[in-house]
Amino acid sequence: MLAELEPFLRSSKLPHLWCPGCGNGIVLGSLLRAINRVERDPNQIVIVSGIGCSSRATAYLNFDTLHTTHGRAIAFATGIKLANPNLTVIVITGDGDCTAIGGNHLIHAARRNLDLTVLVFNNNIYGMTGGQYSPTTPTEGRATTAPYGNIERPFDLIELAKAAGATYLGRATAYHNKLLTRLLVNAIINKGFSLVEAITHCPVGFGKRNGIAVPADMLKWQRDHAVTVQAAAQMTQEELADKVIIGELYSNPEPEYTEQYSQLVARAQNLGGGMGS
Ligand code: SF4
Numbered sequence: 001m002l003a004e005l006e007p008f009l010r011s012s013k014l015p016h017l018w019c020p021g022c023g024n025g026i027v028l029g030s031l032l033r034a035i036n037r038v039e040r041d042p043n044q045i046v047i048v049s050g051i052g053c054s055s056r057a058t059a060y061l062n063f064d065t066l067h068t069t070h071g072r073a074i075a076f077a078t079g080i081k082l083a084n085p086n087l088t089v090i091v092i093t094g095d096g097d098c099t100a101i102g103g104n105h106l107i108h109a110a111r112r113n114l115d116l117t118v119l120v121f122n123n124n125i126y127g128m129t130g131g132q133y134s135p136t137t138p139t140e141g142r143a144t145t146a147p148y149g150n151i152e153r154p155f156d157l158i159e160l161a162k163a164a165g166a167t168y169l170g171r172a173t174a175y176h177n178k179l180l181t182r183l184l185v186n187a188i189i190n191k192g193f194s195l196v197e198a199i200t201h202c203p204v205g206f207g208k209r210n211g212i213a214v215p216a217d218m219l220k221w222q223r224d225h226a227v228t229v230q231a232a233a234q235m236t237q238e239e240l241a242d243k244v245i246i247g248e249l250y251s252n253p254e255p256e257y258t259e260q261y262s263q264l265v266a267r268a269q270n271l272g273g274g275m276g277s
């Protein structure tokens with residue numbers, strides 16, 4: 001860990017509770033590097049998390065943080081951003097937290113283009129609660145609740161957020177953590193709803209049940225199955241079938257919700273209207 005990042009950590013809360021070889025620390029390191037690079041006042045940054053292994057990260061961070069209820073991180077973040085639009089609000093969430101119980105909050109925050117940065121730690125499984133399959137578990141992937149293989153089709157998180165109206169989208173893996181940092185910098189800078197998917201590894205949950213329980217092998221899997229956006233453009237759908245496309249996947253600035261809301265308030269006041277009149 002770089003010395004510059006130490007002020008971002010609550011050393012009294014360490015060591016963390018993540019399993020040996022878990023990818024969460026790598027992903028969190030990328031987020032802290034991104035925060036360091038954007039050089040915003042740490043007192044104006046709020047980090048919100050839901051429930052799950054990745055959401056424990058807020059306990060270790062020396063910012064104003066909120067560790068909320070399962071699936072509701074984006075709902076709490078929405079309230080914070082509307083109460084004080086000057087804050088930089090970052091959401092830490094997992095695939096289960098964000099796309100199952102929290103799926104409705106995700107699509108509507110994206111639809112509004114609310115200025116949030118959502119970092120999804122996608123390890124394809126519910127890690128904390130015992131390895132149940134999540135909406136991003138691949139078809140035929142094994143989990144405690146799918147011991148003979150998952151029969152469901154997984155969400156493509158990026159396509160989901162894009163269809164809902166997100167204005168900045170990127171994907172990287174724990175192995176490609178420098179790329180992940182760059183994507184998170186752009187996501188924080190984007191004035192609108194940004195989502196970055198971090199493919200990460202849960203060796204004791206997904207890995208153990210799917211034949212790659214050694215953390216280094218899971219990192220090698222990420223290395224060997226990732227293709228850049230540019231390379232993917234030259235590949236067929238069959239060639240892309242077991243690949244993960246990484247890089248900046250979408251950037252399309254649109255009017256941001258809190259700015260539109262403040263303009264609406266000003267318009268109402270100029271017209272002599274407003275609440276209660
Ligand atoms: Fe990481 Fe999985 Fe352990 Fe949770 S259960 S801390 S995601 S390795």
Ligand code: MG
Nearest residue numbers: 094095125126
């Ligand atoms: Mg998960």
